[in-house]
Amino acid sequence: MNRLRWALTLCLALGLPGAAVAATEPVLRVGMVAGSPPCSYREAGVWRGLAVDLWNRVATLEQLPYVVxxxxxxxxxxxxxxxxxxxxxxxxxxVSPDRLRRYRFSLPFQEDGLAVMVVKSRLDLGRSFLAALLTPTLLQLLGGYLLAIAGLTWLTLRLEARTHPATDGRRNSLRHISKVFQVLATGPGSNTIVATTRGNGIVILAYLVRIVSASLLVGYLTVNVAGEIQGKATGAIRSPADLRGLRVGVRAGTVSEALLKELNATSSGAKVTIVPVASIGTGGEQLAARRIDALLGDNLQLSYLLLQEEAKGFLPSLALEGIRPESQAFAYAPALPEATTNRIDQAISALKRSGVVSELRQQATTRGNPQGR
Structure with a gap:
């Protein structure tokens, strides 16, 4: 940075064209933190991410020279x-309340909360699925269907007794009953068990019972069992307080770490074991290796990690989302001139209004996006 300023001063002294314009615009010292995808990270030595792209657009729009x-x-x-x-x-x-008292911020460009990521193996999900199937509601649905078919079987046998009489004693009679029950329950072969108009009416009624029961079962499996599996996959974490007693990975110096310290300070029982992680990606690796029980971070960052990690042999999921939503922004030095901060804020406002910020956020969290490679 000093070399750049020295070069600009030398150019001005030599009277080179354009030097006066360059020298009047101070070179801003910009800081960034790597390992926070999709907001800011380095890829092949190049800074990328939502916040990085937004800053580049602001600097280009306002013609602000800077060094990183x-x-x-x-x-x-x-x-x-x-x-x-x-x-x-x-x-x-x-922009947490504590930070707002200590630092100077730009115009917020988005709002986000914290989230908790956990991981379950495929075997764990299989067990959860079997446990979700053996619920009283599902057994009641199946029992009601079989009971309805049994009633229609009895009615069919009564109406068709003259056409299909039982022969050769009790054994053949039971075989005939089971055949009628199977046909009414499954469908194929209905022409072999009835020969009367009333019998055909019962077959149609059995068909309607199958359709309605199948719809109820599919609806139950889609909504209730899927929700039950998701709940089991995320464990017993229903609120931040449930993190007590667990090993939770978190980046040092973040709002997430402050939340865990607050939980430990307000609890007289089990404490959260705070495990520092170098980056969100490293936290995902530790979670997959079961060295931590949960990973706490920004909702956007963990949603991005979810897209990247779910194809790597383990099944992460977000147990909690939207914890303590807060505005997100850049931070200014106290001595940064107000004229410069106003230009940056106006550029952020213009980029938000034109939809650029929303577009950058969508790109950052879309699978296959070049930023997410």
């Missing part, structure tokens, strides 16, 4: 920004 430096955590970047070692901190930075 990488920081190990959001907390360290914000402190450097507050101390004046950075001009702008770029990322999906949550």
């Amino acid at each position: 430096s990488e920081w190990p955590s959001v907390r360290q970047m914000l402190e450097a920004n507050r101390e004046g070692r950075l001009d702008v901190a770029v990322g999906c930075i949550n």
Whole structure:
């Protein structure tokens, strides 16, 4: 950065064309944190992500020259920004009440909450599926269907007794009853068990019973069993308080870590074991290896990770979403001129209004997007 300023000063001294314009526009010191896809990360040495792309568009729109430096955590970047070692901190930075008292923020460009990711093996999901099938409601539906078919079987036998009399004693009679029951329950072969108009009416009624029962069973399996499996897949986590007693991965210096520390401070019982992770991707790997029980992070980041990881042999899912939604923005240094911050805020506002921010968010969370490679 010093070399760049020295070069601009030299150009101005030599009277080179355009040097005056370049020299009047200060070079902004911009900080970014890697390992936070899809907001900010490095790929093949190039910065990518939703926040990075948004900043590039703002800088291009306002013709703001800048240099980028990488920081190990959001907390360290914000402190450097507050101390004046950075001009702008770029990322999906949550504007929490505590941060709002300490730092200076740009116009928010989106709102997001926290989420909890857990993982289950295919064997665990298989067990959950079997357990969900053996529920009283499903057994009642099946029992009601079989009872209705049994009633229609008895009625058919009464009406068709003269046409299909039982022969050779009780054994053949039971065989005949089972045949009628099977035909009414499954459908094929109805022409072999009835020969009267009333009998055909019973066959049609049995058909309607099968259709209605099948619809009820499919609806139950689609809604109730699927929901039951999802609930079992996410374990017993129904609120942030359920994280107590678990090993939870979290990035250092984030709002997520602050939430876990708050849970531990307000609990007299089991504590959350806070496991620092270098990046969201690393947290996903630790979750798959069962070195942690859950991963806590921004909803957007974990949704992105969900798309990337669900094809790698394990089945992650979001147990909780939308925890403590907060605005997200860039952070300004206290000494950054108001004229510059106003230009940045106006550019963010214009990009939000034109739909660019929504487009960048959609691209960042779409499978197959170049950012997600």
